[in-house]
Amino acid sequence: MSLPALLKPSPEEHAQLLQDIGPLPLQGMAWPKWIKVLAWAVLAFIGIQITRIAASPVGQNISPMVSGSIIVCFIGLVILARYMTVSETRITESGIQQSWLGRREVAWEDIQFAKFIPLVASKRLICFVPRGRPVVFQAGTKELQVAFARISLVYRRRK
Structure with missing residues (x-):
């Protein structure tokens, strides 16, 4: 054996x-449901912060490479949160x-x-x-x- x-x-x-x-x-x-809700709430907060900074004068001075990287990372987090949800x-x-x-x-x-x-x-x-x-x-x-x-x-x- x-x-x-x-x-x-x-x-x-x-x-x-x-x-x-x-x-x-x-x-x-x-x-668990509470983790999924928390993940989406954090993503909403991050999305609002990204939008707020992008619309401000400070956001106009950010390099396009940096802002592109931030957007790609944010999209990746949204995809992960979606898979967590389903x-x-x-x-x-x-x-x-x-x-x-x-x-x-x-x-x-x-x-x-x-x-x-x-x-x-x-x-x-x-x-x-x-x-x-x-x-x-x-x-x-x-x-x-x-x-x-x-x-x-x-x-x-x-x-």
């Missing part, structure tokens, strides 16, 4: 996990997925271990896979947060 097989939960533990999570697929918003996390029989700029997904058999990180702004599940970087998923709903905590208990690091 290979070392990674010893570290993973048994098929019975995995089946019990899926049963405990509830009817699948479990789907919800990736970010991003969803989904737990299925085959694994975990999250829509984002690119699709994040991991199959159950690829997870070596998982860690639940309950930050104030975002409840995260970090899934460690055999190769490559860990895959991070956000939970914006209570149901997803509970499921993430259960997943991390079953897929905890074993010795």
Whole structure:
């Protein structure tokens, strides 16, 4: 038996996990509503400040390269905020997925271990896979947060 097989939960533990999570697929918003509102409020404030400074005499003296860079950065922040607003996390029989700029997904058999990180702004599940970087998923709903905590208990690091 290979070392990674010893570290993973048994098929019975995995089946019990899926049963405990509830009817699948479990789907919800990736970010809490208050974070999305805060992100858009901050962007509105930044947009107003950019407009106010651009319309003032000081704004007329700013280099076109600098002002162009600021506008490109602002557009990038708007795109990120939009993806935060529409991003969803989904737990299925085959694994975990999250829509984002690119699709994040991991199959159950690829997870070596998982860690639940309950930050104030975002409840995260970090899934460690055999190769490559860990895959991070956000939970914006209570149901997803509970499921993430259960997943991390079953897929905890074993010795």
